[in-house]
Amino acid sequence: MPGQSHERELELPEELNGLSLRRQRLTDRRNVLALLIDFKQHNCQNEEQYYRETAELQEIDKQLQALSQRKIQLQMEQDQIGGTHNILIDTSVSSPIIVESPPSFPAPQIILDVQELPRHPSQTQCPYCHEYITTEVTKITSSTSCLMCFIFIMFGCVAGCCLIPFCLDNCKDIVHKCPKCRSHIFTCKKL
Ligand SMILES: [Zn+2]
Structure with missing residues (x-):
């Protein structure tokens, strides 16, 4: 389906961008959490919060892993579309050569x-x-x-x-x- 693959081709970079952005945010959040947890391990006052943050950290790790997998999948898909697209170009009928008519006024002499x-x-x-x-x-x-x-x-x-x-x-x-x-x-x- 060339139409579908073309649409997909347009969507893919956008999806990849969004994915990278999400990964970046999650990584940032993860770093903050890791710092907090590390800090709280030493001066633990609020145990409940500590466990909540540890759970969040684990959740983020899972999400990051999933995102990495999705990214690899998308990149593979993009490569595939890129490949078929090139083939499409190769086999497509060459566009007719447009010959422009000469201007109606004489060239300055x-x-x-x-x-x-x-x-x-x-x-x-x-x-x-x-x-x-x-x-x-x-x-x-x-x-x-x-x-x-x-x-x-x-x-x-x-x-x-x-x-x-x-x-x-x-x-x-x-x-x-x-x-x-x-x-x-x-x-x-x-x-
Ligand atoms: Zn002169």
Whole structure:
């Protein structure tokens, strides 16, 4: 009966623990009694109590013996269950291998060629401190913005419209910096 033996397997350590605890208590009590009896043998005043304690001591001895026997029995049983349990494992059907599907998002790509860094924070190896980092990006006014502004002025947009290119992110240069050593890594130029 595998179910029963499994239950027994769970019960056994608990029972053994309880048994050890009981044995410990009995042994303690026995030691106290033995001391008392020894003491009273020398100065015996209350005979009745002396006999009662001696009887208790004998009773404890009996109980301890019984507990020892029970412990050996339990340990044997535990070994037996342990043995059959191992056999059960050996003969049991191997569990199916679960293959996890790959994550739906792409793995972060480390761009080793800094010349190919895109226009957003990217993972790369800093060429200066050689740490693997995610670059910090800042937008700076590019020559494209100046050129666009110039073209706008040429077409007569002088009432402020010529400044629009300076506000467009797409017209700006992107500067990649290392967050660790603060070195300038690469500038993505618009032109
Ligand atoms: Zn660096």
